Amino acid sequence: MTDHFRGRPTAVLAAQKLADLGRHKDPRVGWALVLPDSPDVPPTERHRADDAPVAAQRLAGARTQSGEPLVVRYAAGNVDELYRYLPDGTRTPLPTTGDGPRGVGAGALPYYLLLLGGPEVIPWELQFRLNHVAFTGRLDLDEEGLGHYVDAALTEWADSETDATSPLLWTAELGRGDITALMRTEVGERTLARWRDDTQIGDRAVDLRGAQATRALLAQTLADRHPGVVVTTSHGATGPLEDAATMRATLGWLVDSEGSLLDPHSLVQLWEPDGVVWYGLACCSAGGSGTNQFTDVLDPASDAGKVFDAVAALGAVTADLPRALLGAPKPARAFIGHVEPTFDWTLRRPVTGISTTDSLVEALYDGLFQASPLPVGLAFRRYFLGAASLRSRWASERGQVEESPAARTAAFLAALTGMDRQCTVILGDPAVVPAALPAE
Structure with a gap:
C-alpha cells in the first residue's frame, strides 16, 4: 500500500489565533x-478623507497602522450598504448586515466605525443597523469641538x-408608579x-437618588469628585408638544x-x-431620528x-448633552444614550417581572471597570446583540398573531423592546478606552 504521507512534516500546526476585537489596529x-x-468628491478621491475636517483626518490616521485614514462611504438613502473606494474610482459594496470579509483588507468592513456628522447627513437608522455587526460611534460637533475631542483622544486623555474608583449614579424619580422608579431599580440600583461589591470602588461610588437627584447637586458632585463613569436615569424632555421650537431646543x-x-x-x-x-x-438623551x-x-x-409623532416632526437631531460633553475644552470620552x-x-418583562x-x-x-478596560x-x-435577538423574535412571533391574544402580545412586546433597545447609540469614538482602575 502506498504511504501518501511519507516525507510530509510530522508537526501539527495550531489553528490561527482569533483576532482580539479590543485591538482596533489589528488588520x-x-x-x-x-x-x-x-457627489462633490470625485470618485478617484473618495478612498481618502480629504473632504473631512482636518481634525477628523488626524484621528483617522492615528487609528490605522499605516497612518493613512481608512474611509468608508455612506450613499444617501441606502442603509443596506456602505462602500469602499479604490484609487481608480471603482467601489466595493459592504453589506450593513456584516456579511463578507472584515478588517482592513480590500473590500472588507472594519469592526470599528466612526460616523462623522449629524443624523441629517448620516441617519440614525444606519447606526442602529451597524450596532449589531460593528462597534459604531458618532461625532456630531462643530469644528472647534471636534478639535477639542481629537486633541484629547490622540493623547488618550x-x-x-x-477617578475610575469613584463612579457617580444619579437617579431622578418622579413618583412610585412612574417609569423613573423602574429605571432606578432595574438599572441604577443594580449597577x-x-x-x-468591587473592592477598589466600594463606598467611593457616589449615589444621588430621590430628593438628592437635583441638577444643582449633580453639577456640584461632578466638579468635586471627577468621576470616570456617570450613569443617569431620568425622564428626558419631550415637550411641550404644542411648542415645537421649545421642544427642539430642549429635546x-x-x-x-x-x-x-x-x-x-x-x-x-x-x-x-x-x-x-x-x-x-x-427619552431622547441622544436625540431624535425624525421618523416615528x-x-x-x-x-x-x-x-x-x-x-x-411630535418628536419625529422635529427632524433628525443630536441632543445637546452629548454635543456639550464631547465638544468641551476638556471633553468626555463617550456618551451612550437613547434616540427616541x-x-x-426594555427594563422588565411585564408578565413575569423578570x-x-x-x-x-x-x-x-464589567466592560468599563477593569485594569485594562474594554473599548467603549x-x-x-452584548447589549446591542440583544436588540438583534428581540427583532428576530418579533419576526417569528408576527406570523402567529392570528392564533391567539397571547401571540399578539408576545409579538407586540418583542417589536417594541427590540426597536427601543436598538435606539441606544454611542456618541464619540467607539475605540476609546475608559479610565482604568489601578492595577492590584
Whole structure:
C-alpha cells in the first residue's frame, strides 16, 4: 500500500489565533471613518478623507497602522450598504448586515466605525443597523469641538483627572408608579450594587437618588469628585408638544427629581467632562431620528403615539448633552444614550417581572471597570446583540398573531423592546478606552 504521507512534516500546526476585537489596529479588526458618498468628491478621491475636517483626518490616521485614514462611504438613502473606494474610482459594496470579509483588507468592513456628522447627513437608522455587526460611534460637533475631542483622544486623555474608583449614579424619580422608579431599580440600583461589591470602588461610588437627584447637586458632585463613569436615569424632555421650537431646543435634556431641566450648556460651565464616560437612560438623551419608528405598534391617538409623532416632526437631531460633553475644552470620552423616547418594557418583562437589564449592567460595570478596560464600543457588544435577538423574535412571533391574544402580545412586546433597545447609540469614538482602575 502506498504511504501518501511519507516525507510530509510530522508537526501539527495550531489553528490561527482569533483576532482580539479590543485591538482596533489589528488588520483583522480595523477602524474606519464613515463619510457621506458626496457627489462633490470625485470618485478617484473618495478612498481618502480629504473632504473631512482636518481634525477628523488626524484621528483617522492615528487609528490605522499605516497612518493613512481608512474611509468608508455612506450613499444617501441606502442603509443596506456602505462602500469602499479604490484609487481608480471603482467601489466595493459592504453589506450593513456584516456579511463578507472584515478588517482592513480590500473590500472588507472594519469592526470599528466612526460616523462623522449629524443624523441629517448620516441617519440614525444606519447606526442602529451597524450596532449589531460593528462597534459604531458618532461625532456630531462643530469644528472647534471636534478639535477639542481629537486633541484629547490622540493623547488618550493623558492629563485627565477623572477617578475610575469613584463612579457617580444619579437617579431622578418622579413618583412610585412612574417609569423613573423602574429605571432606578432595574438599572441604577443594580449597577450601583456591582460598583459597591468591587473592592477598589466600594463606598467611593457616589449615589444621588430621590430628593438628592437635583441638577444643582449633580453639577456640584461632578466638579468635586471627577468621576470616570456617570450613569443617569431620568425622564428626558419631550415637550411641550404644542411648542415645537421649545421642544427642539430642549429635546432630551435630563429632568431632575424636582421636575427641573438640566441645561447641558450651563453644566459644562460648572464642570469639565475631562474624560468621563456617561450613560444617560432617558427619552431622547441622544436625540431624535425624525421618523416615528413605532407607527405599526403604537396607537397614534395614544399619549405615547402623540409624543412619538411630535418628536419625529422635529427632524433628525443630536441632543445637546452629548454635543456639550464631547465638544468641551476638556471633553468626555463617550456618551451612550437613547434616540427616541424609551419604554419600561426594555427594563422588565411585564408578565413575569423578570429583569431584562443584565447585559446593560454588564456593560456599565464589567466592560468599563477593569485594569485594562474594554473599548467603549466593545463593552456594549452584548447589549446591542440583544436588540438583534428581540427583532428576530418579533419576526417569528408576527406570523402567529392570528392564533391567539397571547401571540399578539408576545409579538407586540418583542417589536417594541427590540426597536427601543436598538435606539441606544454611542456618541464619540467607539475605540476609546475608559479610565482604568489601578492595577492590584
